Amino acid sequence: xxxxxxxxxxxxxxxxxxxxxxxxxxxxxxxxxxxxxxxxxxxxxxxxxxxxxxxxxxxxxxxxxxxxxxxxxxxxxxxxxxxxxxxxxxxxxxxxxxxxxxxxxxxxxxxxxxxxxxxxxxxxxxxxxxxxxxxxxxxxxxxxxxxxxxxxxxxxxxxxxxxxxxxxxxxxxxxxxxxxxxxxxxxxxxxxxxxxxxxxxxxxxxxxxxxxxxxxxxxxxxxxxxxxxxxxxxxxxxxxxxxxxxxxxxxxxxxxxxxxxxxxxxxxxxxxxxxxxxxxxxxxxxxxxxxxxxxxxxxxxx
Numbered sequence: 593x594x595x596x597x598x599x600x601x602x603x604x605x606x607x608x609x610x611x612x613x614x615x616x617x618x619x620x621x622x623x624x625x626x627x628x629x630x631x632x633x634x635x636x637x638x639x640x641x642x643x644x645x646x647x648x649x650x651x652x653x654x655x656x657x658x659x660x661x662x663x664x665x666x667x668x669x670x671x672x673x674x675x676x677x678x679x680x681x682x683x684x685x686x687x688x689x690x691x692x693x694x695x696x697x698x699x700x701x702x703x704x705x706x707x708x709x710x711x712x713x714x715x716x717x718x719x720x721x722x723x724x725x726x727x728x729x730x731x732x733x734x735x736x737x738x739x740x741x742x743x744x745x746x747x748x749x750x751x752x753x754x755x756x757x758x759x760x761x762x763x764x765x766x767x768x769x770x771x772x773x774x775x776x777x778x779x780x781x782x783x784x785x786x787x788x789x790x791x792x793x794x795x796x797x798x799x800x801x802x803x804x805x806x807x808x809x810x811x812x813x814x815x816x817x818x819x820x821x822x823x824x825x826x827x828x829x830x831x832x833x834x835x836x837x838x839x840x841x842x843x844x845x846x847x848x849x850x851x852x853x854x855x856x857x858x859x860x861x862x863x864x865x866x867x868x869x870x871x872x873x874x875x876x877x878x879x880x881x882x883x884x885x886x887x888x889x890x891x892x893x894x
Contacts, residue, residue: 822891
């Protein structure tokens with residue numbers, strides 16, 4: 593039986609895990625990245641060369657890039673993937689699964705330009721650890737045919753595939769809701785832990801107790817240990833939430849919707865990024881609170 597062929601563009605913390613999950617699931621996966629070392633390492637694992645010509649034979653093209661500009665550049669920009677991007681060379685029955693966090697209007701535009709049956713608006717959630725385990729949530733919208741073409745790939749990388757509607761843009765709107773909450777909850781967890789430390793509480797004690805109380809959140813459970821251990825190895829970086837909460841703000845302004853809590857969280861991530869912490873784990877937003885309060889966090893000075 594011929595393996596279904598996948599081209600995955602973007603082998604970072606999320607895309608790399610997804611690509612390896614797809615290989616384990618039996619797909620023939622060509623992985624592409626702007627980082628040549630990542631690309632070569634994955635090619636050695638997958639047995640499939642990072643040859644842009646292979647994209648024309650792919651049944652599914654998965655885009656796990658950073659933002660709308662990169663998505664459009666890969667699809668339609670002149671460069672490595674051809675003079676007109678990958679969209680000009682897709683097989684007739686191929687589908688693009690677009691996983692970046694982008695504005696809903698942009699997702700609708702891409703679906704119109706690529707073709708509704710060939711484009712699935714499919715932002716992802718779950719983090720790098722779940723990506724490596726094939727346990728993501730996919731917040732998807734698109735035509736029934738686009739879902740059908742992407743079905744096997746979606747099932748391999750995710751435990752939850754939400755079919756949110758029959759048109760692109762709905763998935764991206766839901767991802768914006770998720771990122772609003774995620775960013776606010778990370779900032780709130782950092783604020784709560786450092787506030788507790790200002791009152792003489794130990795950060796590990798705060799996390800373990802609140803995990804069993806009504807003030808708990810998934811982000812406190814997940815990011816709290818990073819602060820407790822003083823480990824800011826980036827699983828999702830501060831700058832990701834500068835981008836994503838900025839996007840939430842842009843969408844809200846367009847809708848004339850006031851989102852003051854999201855805006856306050858964004859200011860803390862901006863302060864962290866401006867302090868040189870942009871590439872650290874997003875839990876490093878705690879360092880802003882700690883610095884302002886004169887508190888020493890575990891592992892290093894704020």
